Amino acid sequence: MVNTGMQLISFTCAVTGWIMAIAVTALPQWKVSAFIGSNILTSEIKWEGIWMNCIYQTTGHMQCKTYDSMLALPPDIQAARALMCLAIFMGWLSCTVSCCGMKCTTCAGDDRRAKAGIALSGGVLFILTGLCVLIPVSWTANTVIKDFYNPNVPLMHKRELGQAIYLGWASAVILMISGAVLSSTCPLMERGGRYRRGYIGRSFANSPPSAPDPPKPITSNSLPLKEYV
16 A cells, blocks of 8 residues: 555646656746846846747737757757757656556456556656756756856856756656655565565475375373273
């Protein structure tokens, strides 16, 4: 029951992290305009994502435009597109595999070793999904920080970390922790089919029946001596 509950909790958290990764992929707030200088009152805010850039005005209007050319994008944005799409696919694959390996499902029948192996594979896939989210988010954050402190970059081109970066970090951590917990819910007996240390396993199903012991002869010495009056 304990392992089943841990599997359900870790699987639910992993699915939540996967949904957060999908939201990070779609959000344009990877890079936001930095308010530097004496004039901090601006009429518009610029957002830059991996698919589009948006301009949000204080009046409430927002205009977004997708990138015209993919080859003209910076390397971090190109890598972020590929890795985030890969993370979404691997997250879907992880959910499918983990569902088949959980104890509360009827997949793989009653074969505990097979279900444990499937659950272990699903946990590893969730960890890899978290790494695919962590790499582009951290790469983009590093680029933003380096450009922010670079004196050769004009003030109007400096950017700050957007909300999608922090959401991506949270998604990666949740995915990797949930995958690790899901992988660790396979007991030793289900992994290798071994007995506990200190005990020797003996199969009674395949062992030949042993011959019964011959009856012992009854002697007079074995009978209790009683005196009758």
